[in-house]
Structures are given as structure tokens and as C-alpha cells.
Amino acid sequence: MKKILSILLLFCLFLNACSNKIDLTEKKQEDEQAYLISQGGNINLPLTPFKTFNPILNDNLYYFDFKDLIYSSLLEVNDDSSLNNLLASSLEKLDARTYRIKLREGVKFHDGKVLSVDDVLFTYNYIIKNKANSFYYNLLNNEANRIFAPSENFTISRVDDSTIEVRFNSESVNNLYALTFPILSSTDDYSNYKPNGTGPFKFESYDKNKKLVLQKNNSYFNGQSSIDTVTGIIIE
Numbered sequence: 001m002k003k004i005l006s007i008l009l010l011f012c013l014f015l016n017a018c019s020n021k022i023d024l025t026e027k028k029q030e031d032e033q034a035y036l037i038s039q040g041g042n043i044n045l046p047l048t049p050f051k052t053f054n055p056i057l058n059d060n061l062y063y064f065d066f067k068d069l070i071y072s073s074l075l076e077v078n079d080d081s082s083l084n085n086l087l088a089s090s091l092e093k094l095d096a097r098t099y100r101i102k103l104r105e106g107v108k109f110h111d112g113k114v115l116s117v118d119d120v121l122f123t124y125n126y127i128i129k130n131k132a133n134s135f136y137y138n139l140l141n142n143e144a145n146r147i148f149a150p151s152e153n154f155t156i157s158r159v160d161d162s163t164i165e166v167r168f169n170s171e172s173v174n175n176l177y178a179l180t181f182p183i184l185s186s187t188d189d190y191s192n193y194k195p196n197g198t199g200p201f202k203f204e205s206y207d208k209n210k211k212l213v214l215q216k217n218n219s220y221f222n223g224q225s226s227i228d229t230v231t232g233i234i235i236e
Contacts, residue, residue, distance in 0.1 A: 055067040166179065
């Protein structure tokens with residue numbers, strides 16, 4: 001929950017720095033205003049127009065942060081840049097380049113599907129398949145950390161139905177940061193995609209170029225949010 005609140009707080013601080021016209025104490029505001037906290041556990045956050053809900057293919061900076069409310073990753077980055085387990089329940093270092101990761105049991109996607117190793121492997125392969133359009137491929141496959149280049153011997157493999165083994169191409173203290181990409185469901189329809197993650201909020205509705213509404217995920221594995229609804233107000 002601390003991570004979620006940090007995301008929301010960052011939106012607040014960003015907008016407060018950008019404009020002195022936003023009054024956080026005034027409840028009634030026009031839709032085009034970017035930020036509003038209201039009584040009853042609801043919050044409005046800013047978004048700019050984006051092309052797709054798919055977090056692997058989306059290149060919108062606002063949605064890049066917003067998607068962390070919908071999706072979860074194996075590991076997450078804390079405010080102090082350290083890492084902690086999220087969808088991973090345990091992480092065992094086998095050698096300088098190899099880690100064995102066990103998934104949390106009973107984690108469900110918003111459509112009710114139980115998380116499995118298939119979803120992790122699917123997401124990794126989906127990034128590789130869409131490397132020309134994936135922000136995550138471009139971010140991770142750089143000169144400093146070429147982990148997504150098959151020739152560099154980076155692999156994610158199945159150990160059993162709840163365990164994967166990750167082998168990096170070289171030893172680095174930053175290797176595990178590569179495992180912070182959002183995990184997709186292997187059974188979703190990506191030709192007509194709607195958000196479906198394992199995060200603290202789930203997709204409720206979308207009014208194109210106006211607003212995106214999320215509802216609290218009452219089955220979230222890492223503790224329920226005190227906020228009931230998050231509305232992304234889309235501004236030009």
C-alpha cells in the first residue's frame with residue numbers, strides 16, 4: 001500500500017509544482033482540472049491522451065505511472081530505489097547470474113484467472129515479439145544492460161507451475177531491476193484489449209479522451225487500498 005500511496009502522492013506534487021491554480025481544498029472543480037481529492041475515498045489523477053491500454057506497448061509517460069495501479073510485477077522499486085517482492089513470494093540466488101523465483105500462491109487477475117508461470121513467460125515473450133514498439137524492450141535492452149538480447153544468453157525458464165529460473169547474461173548489482181515489468185495474462189485478447197492485471201485497482205470504464213475509471217480491487221493480494229475509486233482525467 002505504501003507504494004500505491006507514493007504513486008498518488010507523486011501526481012499531487014507534480015501538479016502542485018506545475019500550477020498554482022489548483023486548489024486541493026475545493027471539492028467542486030471542472031473535469032479538465034487535473035487533480036482533486038474528494039471525501040469518501042475517491043481521487044482524480046491526470047492523464048494525457050494515449051493510444052492503448054496495453055502497458056507493454058504504451059509510450060505515454062502519465063499512463064506509465066498510472067498502470068502501476070492496475071498491474072503488478074515480480075519485483076517493485078521502493079521510494080529509496082531498493083527492491084522488494086511483489087508477485088514473487090521468494091527469490092533465491094543460485095549463483096552470480098542465476099535466480100530462482102517462486103510466485104505468490106492464489107494471486108488472481110481482475111477477471112478471476114489465477115496467476116501462473118505461463119503468464120510470466122508469456123509477458124517476457126510478448127516483449128520480445130513486440131520489441132519494435134515496446135518501451136520495456138527499449139529501456140532494458142541498452143548498452144549498459146542488454147538482458148533482452150537472446151544472443152546475450154538472458155533466459156527465463158519454467159521450473160514448475162509456480163517457479164521460474166532467471167539467468168542474466170552477466171553479473172551486475174542492477175540485474176534484478178529488469179524484473180519490474182508488468183505481468184500480463186496469457187489468455188487475454190490483445191487485438192481488442194482491456195486492462196486486466198493483478199494490481200490494487202481494476203478497470204471499470206473508459207470514456208474516450210475524457211476519463212478512465214478504476215475501482216478498488218477487493219481481492220488484491222497485498223492489502224486493500226483506502227481509496228475506493230481512481231479516475232484518470234484526460235487533459236490535452
